[in-house]
Amino acid sequence: xxxxxxxxxxxxxxxxxxxxxxxxxxxxxxxxxxxxxxxxxxxxxxxxxxxxxxxxxxxxxxxxxxxxxxxxxxxxxxxxxxxxxxxxxxxxxxxxxxxxxxxxxxxxxxxxxxxxxxxxxxxxxxxxxxxxxxxxxxxxxxxxxxxxxxxxxxxxxxxxxxxxxxxxxxxxxxxxxxxxxxxxxxxxxxxxxxxxxxxxxxxxxxxxxxxxxxxxxxxxxxxxxxxxxxxxxxxxxxxxxxxxxxxxxxxxxxxxxxxxxxxxxxxxx
Amino acid sequence: xxxxxxxxxxxxxxxxxxxxxxxxxxxxxxxxxxxxxxxxxxxxxxxxxxxxxxxxxxxxxxxxxxxxxxxxxxxxxxxxxxxxxxxxxxxxxxxxxxxxxxxxxxxxxxxxxxxxxxxxxxxxxxxxxxxxxxxxxxxxxxxxxxxxxxxxxxxxxxxxxxxxxxxxxxxxxxxxxxxxxxxxxxxxxxxxxxxxxxxxxxxxxxxxxxxxxxxxxxxxxxxxxxxxxxxxxxxxxxxxxxxxxxxxxxxxxxxxxxxxxxxxxxxxxxxxxxxxxxxxxxxxxxxxxxxxxxxxxxxxxxxxxxxxxxxxxxxxxxxxxxxxxxxxxxxxxxxxxxxxxxxxxxxxxxxxxxxxxxxxxxxxxxxxxxxxxxxxxxxxxxxxxxxxxx
Numbered sequence: 001x002x003x004x005x006x007x008x009x010x011x012x013x014x015x016x017x018x019x020x021x022x023x024x025x026x027x028x029x030x031x032x033x034x035x036x037x038x039x040x041x042x043x044x045x046x047x048x049x050x051x052x053x054x055x056x057x058x059x060x061x062x063x064x065x066x067x068x069x070x071x072x073x074x075x076x077x078x079x080x081x082x083x084x085x086x087x088x089x090x091x092x093x094x095x096x097x098x099x100x101x102x103x104x105x106x107x108x109x110x111x112x113x114x115x116x117x118x119x120x121x122x123x124x125x126x127x128x129x130x131x132x133x134x135x136x137x138x139x140x141x142x143x144x145x146x147x148x149x150x151x152x153x154x155x156x157x158x159x160x161x162x163x164x165x166x167x168x169x170x171x172x173x174x175x176x177x178x179x180x181x182x183x184x185x186x187x188x189x190x191x192x193x194x195x196x197x198x199x200x201x202x203x204x205x206x207x208x209x210x211x212x213x214x215x216x217x218x219x220x221x222x223x224x225x226x227x228x229x230x231x232x233x234x235x236x237x238x239x240x241x242x243x244x245x246x247x248x249x250x251x252x253x254x255x256x257x258x259x260x261x262x263x264x265x266x267x268x269x
Numbered sequence: 270x271x272x273x274x275x276x277x278x279x280x281x282x283x284x285x286x287x288x289x290x291x292x293x294x295x296x297x298x299x300x301x302x303x304x305x306x307x308x309x310x311x312x313x314x315x316x317x318x319x320x321x322x323x324x325x326x327x328x329x330x331x332x333x334x335x336x337x338x339x340x341x342x343x344x345x346x347x348x349x350x351x352x353x354x355x356x357x358x359x360x361x362x363x364x365x366x367x368x369x370x371x372x373x374x375x376x377x378x379x380x381x382x383x384x385x386x387x388x389x390x391x392x393x394x395x396x397x398x399x400x401x402x403x404x405x406x407x408x409x410x411x412x413x414x415x416x417x418x419x420x421x422x423x424x425x426x427x428x429x430x431x432x433x434x435x436x437x438x439x440x441x442x443x444x445x446x447x448x449x450x451x452x453x454x455x456x457x458x459x460x461x462x463x464x465x466x467x468x469x470x471x472x473x474x475x476x477x478x479x480x481x482x483x484x485x486x487x488x489x490x491x492x493x494x495x496x497x498x499x500x501x502x503x504x505x506x507x508x509x510x511x512x513x514x515x516x517x518x519x520x521x522x523x524x525x526x527x528x529x530x531x532x533x534x535x536x537x538x539x540x541x542x543x544x545x546x547x548x549x550x551x552x553x554x555x556x557x558x559x560x561x562x563x564x565x566x567x568x569x570x571x572x573x574x575x576x577x578x579x580x581x582x583x584x585x586x587x588x589x590x591x592x593x594x595x596x597x598x599x600x601x602x603x604x605x606x607x608x609x610x611x612x613x614x615x616x617x618x619x620x621x622x623x624x625x626x627x628x629x630x631x632x633x634x635x636x637x638x639x640x641x642x643x644x645x646x647x648x649x650x651x652x653x654x655x656x657x658x659x
Binding site: 070137139168171174175178184185 | 296297405406409410411412413414552553554555558559560564567568
């Protein structure tokens with residue numbers, strides 16, 4: 001496992017936890033509803049190619065829940081400050097699910113710090129006639145089963161008995177997810193009018209069997225973001241970076257290598 | 270003591286096996302289960318029952334608000350209050366209550382309540398609630414803002430009733446350049462306010478505050494927790510420096526009275542069990558959406574109340590834990606005497622129709638309660654001097 005650190009960082013009066021590991025071009029991973037409070041295999045694999053930064057959003061994990069946190073716009077502005085404070089000129093920005101929505105909200109505001117964008121099963125838009133899964137009406141088991149294509153992965157996840165701290169964090173993450181995404185459900189009606197503002201190279205990656213945001217959402221996002229590339233990952237649910245880690249790493253490294261003009265390290269492996 | 274007949278108006282003609290293919294009687298139970306021909310008849314039957322309560326001498330009749338459910342057919346209780354307003358001779362109408370956070374314009378509630386208060390020439394009680402968790406799924410209101418929106422909508426409505434308009438109101442969730450409701454409420458400065466609750470600390474502090482002194486009504490709770498909650502309210506009044514009068518406390522519970530304890534149990538059992546095991550049924554994530562309560566109360570409720578509710582609740586168990594007041598007139602009178610002495614309440618809101626209880630038994634129950642229970646306990650829990658206008 002790559003060496004990694006956890007540090008605290010304060011922005012806009014809010015202290016967050018930031019995981020960091022690896023070396024190379026800077027990559028910021030914006031986690032989804034479930035959070036990213038521990039060092040995961042996908043972070044480890046990314047750290048073979050990049051200096052990986054994984055912040056826990058305000059309201060998630062061991063980060064503070066600030067009084068000002070009312071919606072995704074607040075998180076977007078927070079992260080614009082975060083990117084200014086990180087000490088990197090530009091980053092490869094990767095976001096999954098709610099974190100993908102967040103990446104879109106950041107990018108329509110400013111791409112000044114964004115070298116490339118990778119959206120993995122991203123929330124943020126609405127597609128008429130394509131119902132999304134309702135993570136708030138599913139029970140805990142349904143939520144896990146509907147996250148993965150491979151039932152065995154879901155069963156393995158459910159078999160794990162979380163520590164009390166992890167259970168509390170999971171609940172905190174779920175509460176914050178609701179606050180951001182309850183209504184309109186996992187999207188911002190304004191956002192899709194302005195996605196054409198995103199002119200940085202964008203990769204959209206989607207599991208072919210995503211039950212939360214069906215792959216038609218990836219297709220719609222691809223049409224809304226000029227010059228974007230769409231990759232559908234076969235036999236994969238909502239978390240390609242967990243369920244199909246090799247595909248995820250291959251996709252991200254190829255995408256950043258194609259567009260990384262100043263560093264030349266992204267094409268390794 | 271004052272007596273308010275509280276009707277939930279269940280859609281009792283539903284296919285009794287509906288839970289075999291559905292998880293819940295709320296939110297996404299298909300509305301194809303609702304037959305308008307049967308529903309229309311039920312509305313008229315239930316309104317007749319409320320008019321009968323007026324004739325029988327109940328102090329008031331109460332309706333409430335629930336959405337997208339077979340549990341109750343009252344998404345808009347004010348419609349029914351309007352229908353009743355021209356028929357009730359003496360009884361007060363209590364709408365206990367409207368769910369404030371789930372509306373986008375709380376002034377609509379201020380206006381409609383003021384209309385009912387005018388129609389009733391002051392025989393009106395306004396109830397305010399946050400609404401149960403299911404309403405947040407049905408209305409898509411973000412449960413994370415439930416407390417904030419309740420307080421803000423409440424402040425707006427109270428000001429709209431009691432301050433001369435127009436004035437401006439700019440809150441976090443509600444924004445109005447001109448608050449100036451017509452009509453103003455009949456009662457001055459406003460109608461009495463009831464806060465039905467299942468006992469959260471925040472609600473107790475809010476309702477008992479000397480600026481408000483709202484009547485605190487505990488609903489659907491085992492008698493032990495009714496006692497704890499009403500005591501918490503009385504204690505809070507003391508902290509605020511005043512003694513809680515009986516008319517500031519109430520208890521709402523399903524009740525059934527018949528000739529003997531045995532007959533009462535026999536007649537009520539299947540119907541009360543349908544309420545607690547069918548009409549009320551929904552999984553925890555339906556009832557407690559994330560953010561509806563604090564993280565700590567969420568965990569406490571999941572561990573406590575919902576574990577209990579996973580078991581089938583029998584009529585005997587419900588009588589035993591005091592969630593259901595049932596028996597002969599003397600049994601019910603004895604219990605009310607005992608509970609009133611211990612808890613000090615001055616209002617009760619018995620649900621004398623519940624679940625699938627049919628018209629004939631509901632009427633019998635209403636008559637026996639009115640004729641054989643009310644006269645014997647009416648003298649209890651009377652507030653010594655009724656202060657005009659809180």
